[in-house]
Amino acid sequence: MMTARLSFLFLLAGWILAAAACEVVEEEPYDIWIRGGTVVDGTGVPARVADVLIRGTEIDFVGEVEEAEALEVVDATGLHVAPGFLDGHSHAAQGLSDPELSDARALLAQGVTSVIVNPDGGGQVDLAAQQEAFLADGIGVNVFQLVPHGSLRREVMGDEDRAPTAEELEAMRAAVREGMEAGALGLSTGLFYVPGNYAETDELIELARVASEYGGVYHSHVRDEGGYSVGVLASNEELIRIAREADLPAIHSHIKAFGPREWGLSEELSTRIEAARSEGLEIFADLYPYEAAGGSVAGILIPREELAGGREALLDRVEGDPEERERIINGIRHSIELEGGADRIQFRRIAHAPELEGMTLAEAAEERGTDPAILALDLELAGGAGFITFGMLEDDIEAFMARPWTMIASDGGLSRMGEGVPHPRNYGAFTRVIETYVMERGVLELEEAIRRMTSLYGEAFPIRDRGVLEEGYAADVVVFDLDRVHEATSYLDPHHLSEGMTHVLVNGSFAIRDGEFTGERAGRTLRLQP
Ligand SMILES: [Zn+2]
Incomplete structure (x- = not known):
């Protein structure tokens, strides 16, 4: 028995050595060797000095490499290497369909390599047509889509403040099915807005069940974040009920306690989410790191x-x-x-x-x-x-951010440089988390902050091949100079790109090399992977 086990172990050790040896003597050279950087792999484990080998569009090896043949060697000594960031609440869809903005520089400069569009129940219903529009001129980042409830409700029943008829509900169900078939990650709602606000919970459960059949999620701007109607606690209860009854993960998007009536509710809200999680429900949240929200x-x-x-x-x-x-x-x-x-x-x-x-x-x-x-x-x-x-308190933002189930997202879009006064989150949500909440205030450790921008997305959403620096994952990689990461934007003077990203790779291609944009549009439209 013991001998058998020992010889098995030797065999295993032999395989590992052989596999490791293969990595370095493979005949085909690697495309890119990112050498000697401090790897923050996205899972939250402590940073370590390691090399990253990339072949084509995939990561081939992460670890110590003494010798390898690569077409390009990037010296990352003194720099940090992480998976490209995901932005789970993005209003960039319009910009990504516009040839002037679709290179997505404002996102790449923050280290974002994938976005999830059509949040808040808004955006295009025909997801296949939307994908075509994205790909017409190429896109700088990868795009996942959500099926927008508000838009499809408007198509079926206009801005009517009533429950749908059986036929209307069936038409909406069919639209969700079509969106999920097109590859959407799930259903998005904006229950504060018209017409999403006119939907009752039962309608949402029915539609979320369709997303659930495909392994999708429920992603919601909840009914009330600011004490307008039922308040944020009851709104969160509605989200949890939908997760339970439709049997799918739910994301309370851009979680906040907004305005004087809700200030200070971050603890209570978090406690309730944690109770639901300990019951086995998959409840998550995302947030952007600013005291101001956008609106009209x-x-x-x-x-x-x-x-x-x-x-x-x-x-x-x-x-x-x-x-x-x-x-x-x-x-x-x-x-x-x-x-x-x-x-x-x-x-x-x-x-x-x-x-x-x-x-x-x-x-x-x-x-x-x-x-x-x-x-x-x-x-x-x-x-x-x-x-x-300016309706949020820093204490609430930090309290939510400290929770291990909150992802970082921007809620931002792509704006034309110099036009108007957009919210600074368009330019700096991700770099702000690193600069202000990690480096200045220590609300999060760097490894944990990166986890919230990367692998946590793979836990909350049906995303399997992004967000971790590991063999077999897509080669979306950021290499940054931690001491130089800077948000650069501000409320009154927002049009400044973030700083500090030395290299950004999207699907194995350089979008930023040595701090300069390459003009490469290597982004893809991506499907859910249940
Ligand atoms: Zn929203």
Whole structure:
């Protein structure tokens, strides 16, 4: 018995030696040898000095290499080497279909090599057509898709504030099925927004069940993050119920405790998620590391019930009846309070009122000699207005970030350099986590922060070949200078690319080499791998 086991062990040792030897004397040279870097492999284990060998689009070996033949040797001494980052809540779909933005430099400069698009229940319903649009001019990063509930509900039943008929529900089910067949990772909802807000939980369970059949996830901007209606705790309960009844992982996206009514709820919310997890449910969250959220007058300030039927119906009501107008203005006034006040709301670029760009709602109202709620309504009726709101507390952000089940995501999109005042998360969400939360404040260890940007995505989503530096995984790799990682962007001057990424590889091709963009568009559209 003992002898048999021993000889088995010798045999095993022999295989390992032979396998290791093979790695270094293989006849075909490797494409890239990343040599002597400090490897943070994405799993959370301590960083170690190691080499990475890449052949084609895959990682072939990670470990110590004394000798190898490679077409290109990258000296990574003193640099960190990690899997390319995944961005699980990305509004980059539009930019990725635009030849001027689809090289995705703002993402690559942060180390992001894959994004998950169509969050918040929004975006294109026809995912195959969306993939074609991405590939028309090539893309700088890989793209996974979600099936957007709000968009497909609008296609089937418009912006109607009611439950679907049996036929309508069946049509929505079919649309989810089609999206999952096209390779989506799951179903996304935006239950705060119109029309997602008009859906009741049962409808969502029915649709999530279809995603579940394919091994997909439920990904949600929950019903209320800011005390507008049921509050964030009940909204999270709804998410957990959907995960339980539809039997699939659920992601509470851009988790936050927003506005004065919810401030401080991070502990309670986390405790509830942990209770669900210990019950065996796969509940996760993602977050972006900023105190300000993005929004718009229609998206945030106008009460949901006033939006049924769209902007024209709103205009009719406001013009037709002074009492209705007063009620809507009061509703907006209440929303402004929930956001923390008009001085916490800062306008982005407004096409029909460019002079307000960068001003707070309080400043703009004072300048125009009017009330903030009235100004907000006027701006909406004139064509809408986008803003950011400083509605989150650092304590809550750090409390969520400290939880091992939160992924880092940007909630950002790709914007044209120099145009408007977009949220800085478009340029710096990932580098900010490393620079501010790892290096400056020590909220996370580097290895753990990288895990939240990489392999944790493989636990939460049906993604199997990204997010770990290991043999057989796709060669999405970032090589960065930890001391130089810098977010560079800011709220008032956002248009600056992040710094510190020395090399970024997407599917084995250099997108950034020696700190310079190569112009390579090696991104692919990717399917779920259940
Ligand atoms: Zn959202």
